[in-house]
Amino acid sequence: MPYTTATSSLSSQGYCLLQQHFSPSQLSALKREAEQLIERHYNRENLAAHSVYPSDSTETRVSHAMMISSGPSPFPKVAHDNCPTVDKLLRDHNELLQEISGSAVDPGARCMLNYQNYFSGSKPVGEHFDGEYMRAQKAEDGIEFKLLEGILPRYVGVLVIANQNRGKGTELVDNASKAVHRPRMDPGDLLLFDNLRLRHRVPTMEQPRTTIGLRNFDHQAVHFAASETDFLADDYREIPEGWVSNSVDCRARFAAFMRDEWPQMQADYQHYF
Ligand SMILES: [Fe+2]
Helix, strand or coil: CCHHHHHHHHHHHCEEEECCCCCHHHHHHHHHHHHHHHHHHCCHHHHHHCCEEEEEECCCEEEEEEEECCCCCCCCCCCCCCCHHHHHHHHHHHHHHHHHHCCCCCCCCCEEEEEEEECCCCCCEEEECCCEEEEEEECCCCCCEEEEEEEECCEEEEEEEEECCCCCCCEEEECCCCCEECCCCCCCCEEEEECCCEEEEECCCCCCEEEEEEEECCCCCEEEECCHHHCCCCCCEEECCEEEECCCCHHHHHHHHHHHHHHHHHHHCHHHC
């Protein structure tokens, strides 16, 4: 699908699917490079620096996430040199974002690369928005989190590396109409969706599935607040479970978070290592 078609599909239904965007040999290279990056960067220092995120690991799903960018950034990120296919994925994603949003993506804009392996019989992942969860509260069930304040990337990308579930995987729920989209996603397919218009979930995977998620946190990200007491501007609009503003300077808010709130939060994360 050319990027212009992708743009119209995204504005009409909130998502677009670039089928067979990567070849089988590129997918093998991406898997290898993503695993090298995890090996190279998952350590206490990077976790404390907030350039890698705590691994979410259960018997049926393992997820790793780290921040990367093409150019220099004042915010935490890890290097991805010697990973040419990951670099191509990042550049393709930025190009697509540029086409869709109609404004240039700064090479220093950070993108979260999220490598996920689902094994047979994985537990479902509930409906949610992706984001930098600056403050969250454990829900009554003790498993799900309620987001109190965060930064939400405008768009989220998902590339399928392997999938033995006949195209089953990410499901998109339209917040306004409640319509559920279940795009068939086979290896090589790249999905990009509007993270504000749609929430997403993943049902139980009966068979293995491997994906790479991409979320640009510095290009048109929005500020989320669950309550009015956390409003930082006067243009919030309601979305499920809270409010979002386009005018808040998310980079300034993130810089303040790293300076004032992260040190305590990272101390609470120590048990992950
Ligand atoms: Fe997600």
